[in-house]
Amino acid sequence: MADMTSTADAPRSPGRPRSIRADEAIIEATLDLLAEGSTIEALSIEAIAARAGVGKATIYRRWAGKDALLLDALRRLKGVMAQPAGHSVRDDLVLLVGAIGKNVDPRAAKIMPCLAPAVNRSADQFQLYQNIISPRRQLMREVLRRGIDEGVLRADIDVEVTMALLTGPMLIQRVLQWNPDLDEQSLPDRVVDAVLEGIRAR
Amino acid sequence: MADMTSTADAPRSPGRPRSIRADEAIIEATLDLLAEGSTIEALSIEAIAARAGVGKATIYRRWAGKDALLLDALRRLKGVMAQPAGHSVRDDLVLLVGAIGKNVDPRAAKIMPCLAPAVNRSADQFQLYQNIISPRRQLMREVLRRGIDEGVLRADIDVEVTMALLTGPMLIQRVLQWNPDLDEQSLPDRVVDAVLEGIRAR
């Protein structure tokens, strides 16, 4: 919604105001269609309009094209981030790892894989993607730093690599179904413990 | 090439035989177009035919449609797997981790992200994907088991989770560009060492 009404000193333009219900319906229809399996490029304005029960013109009146609409729709999707409790570093990490790809909106899990190809093709889409995940990375970074400060974690660990270590397994499992034999539900606990302990004999 | 000539007791059908050069050209054109950034669904038979210097009928004579062609093309792509030397478990793991998404065919890296959405939509495509990666998982599994047998790795580790731990970070970085600040080149070493040592203070 880059250029919608809103601004404070609204001169209250004449004529019929834009329907908020239409706004919602369009965004929802977009996310629904994506979650139902449509890929980004297979998604058509016509299909969105039909699903939303809206004329095409109503969409074009609000957004310049499919990309602009998608940008807004995905922004709506990201939902709230998990909030670590701050008691146990291990428990906080398990919480964060378990939250990967498991947004409040259940459609998110279905939509994420669709973004993978887009991410490498357009700088804009890459930026959008980073805007969503980088605050989550920051959250994990803070927990790890806290662990170091508290002496629970070693001071010489590579925090960035550790984040990838924790995030990677969950992400490939949720997004890519990497290993069908891996139980997704217990994975956060097992990943965190394995990363904590290491695998070398000692 | 599900139903091509080949079979032993070939009755040697009359008429002009199919051109092997056309076969190659079609497959190559398909992989090239994908590697150049075309998504799977944006890929059209017409474009492939034009690129391969081939008539559309020549493609339809061989494959039922885009899906069948893609299936064959991707089978060609998988290339050879890295072969661990077998001396040091750590070095073997670094080799395997470094090989993730880095097939002999340089086009593979570009194509992999395009597969992510497809994997969750069709059982066939999921199977194809698993056929490619499961032998690689097996290779890593064997190295880990060897490590346990040799006493380099603890006997109580969860091998499957450990594989995810090693694979995940590399995969999200190569395929999803998860963290732009992470140096991809040194990542295999750092991931393997981090997994070996763990991060808990001791």
Place this chain on the structure above:
DNA sequence: ACGTTACGAGTCTGACCCGTATCGTATTTC
């Protein structure tokens, strides 16, 4: 020589889609 099959190139029909324009209608301000 002749039948058979493949070849590259091209045509044709029917989809589907984009983005714009135009209906008649509804809702708001002045």
Place this chain on the structure above:
DNA sequence: GAAATACGATACGGGTCAGACTCGTAACGT
């Protein structure tokens, strides 16, 4: 009530593509 703007619906021209088809030609067996 009049002007302005929104609405859903639909039509339009322009585009791409799937598949089936047709050419004239090329390569193979007998």
